[in-house]
Amino acid sequence: MSLSWVSPGVAYLTRGLLSIFVPAASSVIIVVGLASLKGVRVSPWIISAVVLGVAPLRFAAYILADGRSQKRKAKRLGARLVPRVQGKWPGNLDKLVNMLLKSEDEYLGRPLEDEIKVLGPTINFRLLWEDLILTTEPQHIKASSNTMLATDFDNYVKGAKFREAANSVLGTGVFNSDGETWKLHRTMTRPFFTRDRISHFEIFDRHADHAIALAKERFRAGLAIDFQDLISRFTLDSASEFLFGHCIDSLSARLPYPSDAPESTNAIQGDNASAAFSDAFSQAQQIINRRAAMGQTWPLVEILADSTAQHMKVVNTFLDPILKDALEKHSTAVKLEKNEDDQTLVDHLVNLTSDFKIIKDETLNILLAGRDTTASTLTSAIYLLTMHPEFLTRLREEIISNVGPTGRPTYDNIKEMKYLRAVLNETLRLFPAVLEPRAFRESIRDTTWTSPEPGKKPLFIPRGTMLSYSVFLMHRRTDLWGPDALEFDPDRWLDERVKKYLIPNPYIFLPFNAGPRICLGQQFAYNEMSFMLIRLLQNFSAITLAPEPAMRPPAWWAERDGRQAIEQFRPRNHLTLFSEASPTLM
Numbered sequence: 001m002s003l004s005w006v007s008p009g010v011a012y013l014t015r016g017l018l019s020i021f022v023p024a025a026s027s028v029i030i031v032v033g034l035a036s037l038k039g040v041r042v043s044p045w046i047i048s049a050v051v052l053g054v055a056p057l058r059f060a061a062y063i064l065a066d067g068r069s070q071k072r073k074a075k076r077l078g079a080r081l082v083p084r085v086q087g088k089w090p091g092n093l094d095k096l097v098n099m100l101l102k103s104e105d106e107y108l109g110r111p112l113e114d115e116i117k118v119l120g121p122t123i124n125f126r127l128l129w130e131d132l133i134l135t136t137e138p139q140h141i142k143a144s145s146n147t148m149l150a151t152d153f154d155n156y157v158k159g160a161k162f163r164e165a166a167n168s169v170l171g172t173g174v175f176n177s178d179g180e181t182w183k184l185h186r187t188m189t190r191p192f193f194t195r196d197r198i199s200h201f202e203i204f205d206r207h208a209d210h211a212i213a214l215a216k217e218r219f220r221a222g223l224a225i226d227f228q229d230l231i232s233r234f235t236l237d238s239a240s241e242f243l244f245g246h247c248i249d250s251l252s253a254r255l256p257y258p259s260d261a262p263e264s265t266n267a268i269q270g271d272n273a274s275a276a277f278s279d280a281f282s283q284a285q286q287i288i289n290r291r292a293a294m295g296q297t298w299p300l301v302e303i304l305a306d307s308t309a310q311h312m313k314v315v316n317t318f319l320d321p322i323l324k325d326a327l328e329k330h331s332t333a334v335k336l337e338k339n340e341d342d343q344t345l346v347d348h349l350v351n352l353t354s355d356f357k358i359i360k361d362e363t364l365n366i367l368l369a370g371r372d373t374t375a376s377t378l379t380s381a382i383y384l385l386t387m388h389p390e391f392l393t394r395l396r397e398e399i400i401s402n403v404g405p406t407g408r409p410t411y412d413n414i415k416e417m418k419y420l421r422a423v424l425n426e427t428l429r430l431f432p433a434v435l436e437p438r439a440f441r442e443s444i445r446d447t448t449w450t451s452p453e454p455g456k457k458p459l460f461i462p463r464g465t466m467l468s469y470s471v472f473l474m475h476r477r478t479d480l481w482g483p484d485a486l487e488f489d490p491d492r493w494l495d496e497r498v499k500k501y502l503i504p505n506p507y508i509f510l511p512f513n514a515g516p517r518i519c520l521g522q523q524f525a526y527n528e529m530s531f532m533l534i535r536l537l538q539n540f541s542a543i544t545l546a547p548e549p550a551m552r553p554p555a556w557w558a559e560r561d562g563r564q565a566i567e568q569f570r571p572r573n574h575l576t577l578f579s580e581a582s583p584t585l586m
Helices: 008-037 044-076 090-102 110-119 138-144 150-155 159-170 179-192 202-220 227-244 266-271 273-301 309-335 345-350 356-387 389-402 411-416 418-430 497-502 522-539 555-559
Strands: 122-124 132-135 441-443 447-449 459-461 466-469 571-573 577-579
Touching: 008 273, 044 459, 090 110, 090 273, 110 122, 138 447, 159 273, 159 309, 159 356, 159 441, 159 466, 179 345, 179 356, 202 227, 202 522, 227 273, 227 309, 227 345, 227 356, 227 522, 273 309, 273 356, 309 345, 309 356, 345 356, 356 389, 356 418, 356 522, 356 577, 389 418, 389 522, 411 522, 418 522
Parallel strands: 132 466
Antiparallel strands: 122 132, 441 466, 447 459, 571 577
């Protein structure tokens, strides 16, 4: 039943009331009918009891039957149920509330990690009686989440549950589709990401120069810069020009000032269209993240309106004219026989379809990947290098040795720089840009996963179950990466640890997904990140972290274990990882 003209919450409640009313009405009709056959008058109190009792009894019967059914199916397959989180409140409501509350101040992934320490690497949260299985086990991720081994690919899909949660932002784009729709988007987009296109560095060079000039201007004034803000503008401008030939020009807006600076640009930033677009897009992604975490009940927190609507209105106001202009120019472009190598993604797409929604959804999906993941990784890389200046010095030496102090890096330069690639890989290991929400899958058929504990029965995965994998937590497992897994050490990509840990089990490192859904822009991202790091370290020999008060973690973090005790910024996530308050640099 479609109720797209009302809020998600009202539509959800309407469906729920109908599911209650129909059985209740049917029960009343049956009771009254049986009573009339025997000539008995039914009391209104009995009718009320039937109406009020049918729904909870029906739900309880469903939960009981579902539990027994899962046990029978698991036994038939020689398997066992996935270990379940046990909360104190019905439906593990206390666990859900606790996770949502802790997400504000707790270290990223900590609530999940605490449960995994007790139950093992694969657990079932069973939130509000809905199975939600999360895993950090490489063999399960390999089997179920991204490669699905060609043989079982069709058993794991994004599914209707996630599509509904993400549809208002991602539409039917490549990150939010299955089956023939996914194949269509994938087929249309793949040819665009050729080596010739992704190794054209003129766009990177122009916007990198602009960003570095802004940073130098700020430093000359003795003020720090918000690096996450600066690098997000660089990636947004680069991605927008690369993808649809129209630079959003977010670098033209003045940079925000630190909290202790004598002036502020909040009003200027608020009036800037590109800044508004960027902020609205990020806010919409955070809402998708919240929806995914809540499962099917997410509409209950959007009773009055779709929470993404106001943000997507800003996004659409900015993006729609650009795409419409590309469609209008398409016929002229054909007449002029525009060189294929000079075509943007939008040029490429309009040659394949005139469907505005398909073009918009795919462009927005690719823009998300092209901007957010790269900005996230560069922010994390600079943060880690400021924490480890010895690695920054070593990286700069490789850059000067291979490219010189001012030369523009080439594709071959980047390919030859092994330590640069090691720094980026190590950053992606500790702070993978793509996090859990994009990693949701749904099982179509009953299946099993190999037990992570030798000697035990495999794990039963019921059909229709939401599955999620945490690359963030998997990348930090000491049993997979060694006792120093929580340390930032680029050399692990160059020494014997590669042969010891990664080569025997390549699925322990999945920053760009793998298999049929592997990121098409992986090499584009590596090139852009490499180019910008080279440019930055050609211009700056040292970078110092100057954390803003809002960025500093709570004092009690230092009392915990692992990276939480030493972290100097607050990693958060929506569809990608970001910093709660950006590292400010001097």
